Amino acid sequence: MPAEAPAKHKGSKNASKVVSFRPPQEVLDVFWTLSDGTDEQRVAGAIKLSQLIEKSEEDVKKQILNYCKERLVRGLSSGRKFARVGFSVALTQLLRQYAELDTSDVLSTIKAKLILKGPERKTKKEVGGVYLGRAFAFSTLIKAGRLTQLSGEALSSLVEDLLKMSDKKSYLKAVCNRTIEDLIAQISSTSFEEHVWPKISSKLKWGWNSCTLDRLSLLMTCRDTFPKVTKKKFLMKHWGYPLLSEENDERLMRTILDTPQKSEILLEKILPKMLESERDVLSVWKGLGDKLTEQLQEKRTDVMLQRQLLALKIANKLLSSPGAEVEQILEIMLSPRLAKYIFHSIVKKNDPLAAAADSLCEQFCTKLKSSNYSVYDVLEKIWESEAAEVDKKKSNKINFNSNNFTRILDLLSQPEAEKYVEFLVSYVKGKEWPVVAIESGKQDKQLEYCVRQLQHIASSQLTNNTIQSTVLTFLLRLAFFQVNKTTKSIQHCEKCINFGAEDLHQQLCESAFYKCLDALSTLKTNQQSRWGQFSAYLDLMYHLAEYVQTLLTAESLKPIKEWPNEIKTEWKKLFALITKIKETAKNDKEASYNSAFMLLFLFLGFQFFTDHKMAVELLQDVYLCYEKASKGQKEKNDDEPPWVEVVTEVLLSLMSLNSHFGRVITATVFRSISSYLTPGAIALVSAVLIPKKSSADDAGGVLVEVDADDGDENPSDDEEADEPSEEESDEDKSDEEEGMDEDVDEEEEEEENVDENFRQSVKQALGEAAVDDDTSGDDIEDLPDLSDSDMFKLDDMLAEVFRLRKKGGGKKAREEKRKETANFRIKVLDLVEAIVKSERCGDFLIDLLKPLLLLMMENKPESIALVKRSTAVFKLLKSRAKGLKDTVHSVTDQKDFFKELLELAQTVTDATHLKLTSVACMIVMNLEFTGQHTGDSSAALSQCVDLLKETLVNVINKKQSKPSLSFFSSLIDLNPIRFKELSPMLVTSLQTETTKPHSKMICCSLLASLAKKSNNVNDSDKESLEKWMTKAATYVTQFILALDRAALQVMLTKDVLTLAVALQARTDIFTQSPFDVSVKKHLMDVKSAFNTDLRRLANKVISAIERSQSMSNKRKSKQKGNKRTNGDAPTEKSPAKKKRKL
The missing domain is CATH 1.20.930 (Transcription Elongation Factor S-II; Chain A)
Incomplete structure (x- = not known):
């Protein structure tokens, strides 16, 4: 039972007897939960409070209920973060559950506890808290459904109090008006007419003057709930009728701008009501949304941003309207100022305007997909809109390179895409285009848009053979050829549209051409198999080669960059061979290497336009390789390397090109010849991947090669290398002496341009011995000679100057070289990935593990991307390692490599690298050898375990300290x-x-x-x-x-x-x-x-x-129980059993 305090004396300040009541502690603890925690915890607290009151004894239940009522009402004015929310929820719960809480009594408590005047003067914050508390308290009565218990006078007084608070505190207008709306929804028509409407009508008579959205919402609620009281005559007199007509748009716009919190009421109540009143979405947008997008110079940036965001929200709401038609939506989308936001080029992360515009475009695309409206017509209207802006000299309103425009572009069907491609090509050719106003200042930008859109369509899921042929031949012609005389017999040559060699448009077309070829080489569609896609790509490349042949043989055209006769001869030879290969490749077996060579020849052929010298040099090797491969020669007794190794060297050379297209083609060719690969070819790939030995190598030099360039790090090595060796023959010396005179003569004729800073460093080192620039030859001869000791000092100082210059100049070059090497190795890993994904992964697993392990152990800053890429390939190899078979290597090779891995584990210190090494050991142990003379796989596994056991014994017996324990543990855990x-x-x-x-x-x-x-x-x-x-x-x-x-x-x-x-x-x-x-x-x-x-x-x-x-x-115990249950009762016939029990 809760304790009761004794009554106060009559002589105290409170003359009446007051008994202080304290509820149980568990009830008091709930109030902390109500003012803190999450929404779920506060709701749970309110429920718990009502349950505790319900469980309490009858003699104290009323006291607890009264205590909770007064404390909850008083707590509504608290400034704690969630006190008002939690206490209002709890008070609402109690009012709903306990009818003994009299509504009039609660109102009296609100007026008594939440008062502004008192013995102590309240601060401004406390006054605001009281106002908010009273608003929340009235709201709880309404939410609890207690209005029916109020008398008319009490109801009128409550509304009056709410209106007064709304007038005194601007931040309470929304809360108070919302509370009155909830009140109106619960009362009868008579109560509204007699007690509520007289109070609020005096405020609503002000009309649009100083109107806010919450007051407009209150008027709409009155009109919708009690139309006989809120009469049409009243609206016509003070507001205008219809209330949300176009005539009132300007007043409504002013109301929106005067309301701080505008989004919710406008979007959820007013806009739907406007659309219900037979207004279309276009008129609503023009009346409200479009005006919000206007740029106002006097407004701050943050204010304009809020206006623009609200405009995008309005557009989003209008688009989601069920009755909105696509044509009207499109007109909204293409309104000049809104189009600028939708087709934007914003790249700033988390930009709110861009996010809202992207959401709007996504909804438009959804609406467009579900309708029968032509996407082609939408694109045409977008171009028309841009043309209209060009005419008004307001360019760059629509960015056709934006992601949102591309999103609409992707909605095209294939027939529409073909039509749109013709649409774009015709414009670039200079034909009359009715939807684009051609101006010199805008034409270049529009041409760029067209080329980029052609590139996107040709390399996306919209593409087909017709689109690919049209776009790629068009780009090829513009990028590499010029028309001297128009001809209709050759595609895209009916007009003299030409670009210069260094023209930006020519570079754009060239880039788009190669990017299309690049994207199409890896484009996956559901319509064809992988081999079918590869064959289709080869056909496309051959078609382009035929087009090049046609352009080269035509008299009315010429290459933009003139081809020498030897290059034209090489092209003829190459085209003839490609044609021959295409005719002879009739089935998949022949196509396995024929297709690879054909793709390689075609790629090198298209390199004639960019680097014909490199292409011709590589072609000579590829010619010989194809000849050997086609004849099926066996090179076992031949001194020359197998053709596949030569092709591998060519592919590695192509990987060094700064071309993603070349990288993709190289990997594709390598994948196609995987069935012909030899250990020698894989060794060439491994050789360029294995890192060179350096001082910071985690592998400690194991499995790595010595880098000849590392000597550059030490200047003394360079100086020693420059000195002639004692073993140099006299003949070499005499030859050098004979050539020295010629070199001296040439040097005397040349005038060196020495760095001025370096010149000053040399002068500073020489000191007084330095000669001024204006000193003549005769004056130099008159200078005194230096002593030997002075000469030696100068030698040391000059050597230091030259050493510092060489070291400083070479450091940057070495860094660039290391970056280039890392990038090159990343590309070559594509070849490794191709092998891992092929059926011959097991044959070359031992050869691939070595470079992958060492690359993952690189710790240089420029190798971060390389380590990530090699780790990804290693994970792929690990996922395919189970059940792999090796037909190339022997058990001895496995044993030797496993021994190398154990040696590597002895040098590695990083825990992650040790784990990778253990995984590599397990992969090698799981490898199965099935080739001839390879040995027994079980014996191979036993050999590996024996090697591991021997190493472990040495570690236990302290003969060696490494590998560390983590290596063995990681390996065993596998x-x-x-x-x-x-x-x-x-x-x-x-x-x-x-x-x-x-x-x-x-x-x-x-x-x-x-x-x-x-x-x-x-x-x-x-x-x-x-x-x-x-x-x-x-x-x-x-x-x-x-x-x-x-x-x-x-x-x-x-x-x-x-x-x-x-x-x-x-x-x-x-x-x-x-x-x-x-x-x-x-x-x-x-x-x-x-x-x-x-x-x-x-x-x-x-x-x-x-x-x-x-x-x-x-x-x-279970066994004993079974014996008692299943066993017979003891008798004279079972003495042994009795004995056992005893």
């Missing part, structure tokens, strides 16, 4: 049963007395890893597991029983207890706990001396022993 041969050796080492504690720690840790459960364990494996685990459990028992609180080996004890926990987890091996009660008892005695980690492990061991004992006792 498949513990694979390394079961290690267990007996580890247990023996553990039991040997001479084994050092650190070595025992290693043994315990690895045995704990080996004890983990694994799949596919056969009976023989279980026997071996049981054998070594029993021995290990014996050692653990002895170790624990020998633990001494005074001489505790913390680290070793931790590893032993970890092993104990691992052994106890193997319930499939041990039916009972491997440790008895003595172990439990001793651990409980000594664990008080343990640290936190040891104590946690000891508790696990103790808990496992207790569980095992409990289960054992349950089994025994």
Whole structure:
């Protein structure tokens, strides 16, 4: 029972007797929940409060209810963050649930507790809190449905109070008007007419003067709920009728601008009402939305941003209207100022205007998809809108390169896309285009838009053979050829549209041409298989080659960059060979290498336009390779390398080009010849990927090559390299002396341009011995000679100046070279990925692991992207490693490489790199050898385990300190049963007395890893597991029983207890706990001396022993119960049974 305080004396300030009541503590605690926490917690608190009141005894229930009422009302004025919200929810809940809370009494409490005048003067913040509290209190009465219990006078007084608060505090207008709207929804027509309407009509008579959206919303609620009271005559006199007509748009616009919080009421109530009154979306947009987008110079940037955002929200709401037609929506979208926002070029992250515009465009696209309106017509209207702006000299209103325009472009059907392509091509050709006003200042920008759109359509899902042929031949003609005389017999040559060699439009067309070819080479569609897409791409490339041949042989055209005769000859030879290959490739078997060569020839052919010298040089090698491949020659006894290795070298050369198109084509060709690859070809790829040895190499130089360029880091090496060796022959010296005279003569004729800073450094080093620039030859001869000691000093100073200059100049070049090398290796990894994805992944797995591992261990700043790319390829290789077969390498190769990996593990220090090395070891061990003379795969696995065992023994016996324990643990965790041969050796080492504690720690840790459960364990494996685990459990028992609180080996004890926990987890091996009660008892005695980690492990061991004992006792009791149930009653015929029971 809650305690009651004694009554106050009559002589006190309060003359009446007041009894102070304190409810139970659990009720008081709920009030903290109501003022803090989340919305869910506050709702739960309100429910809990009502439940606590309901459960209380009847004699105090009324007191608790009254206390809660007064405290909740008083708390509504609190300035705490969520107090008003939580307390209003709780008060509403109590008013709904307890009818004994009289409404008039609650009103009296509100007026008594939430007062402005009092003995103490309130601050401005406290006054505002009281006003808000009263607004919230009135709102709770309305939400609780208590208005029907109020008298007419009380109802009128409540409305009057709300209107007064609304007038006094501007920030309360929205709350008060909203509360009155809720009140109107609950009262009868009579109550409204007699008690409410007289109060609010005086305010509504002001009409549009100083009107806000919340007051307009109140008027609309009155008119909709009680139209007989809020008469049409009243509206016509004070507001105009219809209320939301076009004539009132200007007044409504002013109301919107005068209302701080405008979005919700406008969008959710006023706009739908305007559309219901037979106004179309276009008239609403013109009356409101379009005016909000106007640029006003006197307005601040943040104010304009808010206006523009509201305009986009209005447009979004109008678009979602069910009755909105596409034509009207399109007219809204293309209104000049709104179009600028929609088709924007904003790239700033999280820009609110761009996000709203993107949302609007997305909704428009959804509406367009669901309608039958032509997307082509939409695009045409967009161009018309841009043309109209051009005529008004207001350019750049629509950005045709924007993502939103591209989003609409992607809605085209293929027939519409073909028509639109003709639309764009005709404009670029200079034909009459009725929707575009051609002006010199705007034509260039529009031409750029057209070319980029052609590129997008040709390389997107809209494309087909017709579009690809039209666009690519058009771009090729503009990028590389000029028309001297028009001809209709050749496509795209009917007009003399020409660009110069360095013209921006020519560069744009060239870039678009190669980007299209690049995108189409990897474009995936659902209509064709992978081989079908590849064949279609080859046909397209050949068609373009035919078009080039037609343009080259035509007299009315010429290349923009003149071709020498030898290049034209090379092209003829190349085109003839391509034509021959196309005719001979008739089935997939021939196409396996024919298609690869054809693609390579076509790519090199198109390189004639950019770098014909490089293309011709590479073609000579590819010609020979194709000749060998087509004849099917066997190069076993040939001194020349196999053709596939030469092609690989060519592909690596192409990878060095600064061209993504070349990179994609190279990977495609390499993938096509994967069935012909040899270890030699893979070795060429690996050679360029393997990092060079450096001082910061995590691999410690293992598996890596020495970089000849690293000598540049040390200037002294360069100086030594410049000195002639003593073994240099006299003939070489004489040859040099003969050539020196000629070099001196040439140097005398040349005038060197020496860096002025370097010149000053040399002068400073020479000091007084320096000669001025204006000193003549005769004056130089008159200068005194320097002594030998002075000369030696000058030599040292000059050498230092030259050394610093060389070092400073070479550092930047070396950095650039390293970046280029890293980028080149990233490209070459595409070839590695192609092999990993091919059927021959197993054949070259050993060759690929080496470069991938070393690349992932790079730690230079310029290698970050390279490490990420190599890691991705390594993960792909790991995912495909299961079940791979090697028909190329032998078991000896596997053993040698596994040994190299173990050597690498000895040098690596980073934990992540050690784990990667362990994964590589497991991948090699899982490899199956199926080729001739490769050896038995099981014997290969045994060899790898033996090597690992030998290395582990050396680590345990301290013959070597590395690899570290984490390497062995990571490797064993991948498949513990694979390394079961290690267990007996580890247990023996553990039991040997001479084994050092650190070595025992290693043994315990690895045995704990080996004890983990694994799949596919056969009976023989279980026997071996049981054998070594029993021995290990014996050692653990002895170790624990020998633990001494005074001489505790913390680290070793931790590893032993970890092993104990691992052994106890193997319930499939041990039916009972491997440790008895003595172990439990001793651990409980000594664990008080343990640290936190040891104590946690000891508790696990103790808990496992207790569980095992409990289960054992349950089994025994169950067995006894079965015997009593199933056994016969004791008789003289069963004396043996009686004896057993006794």
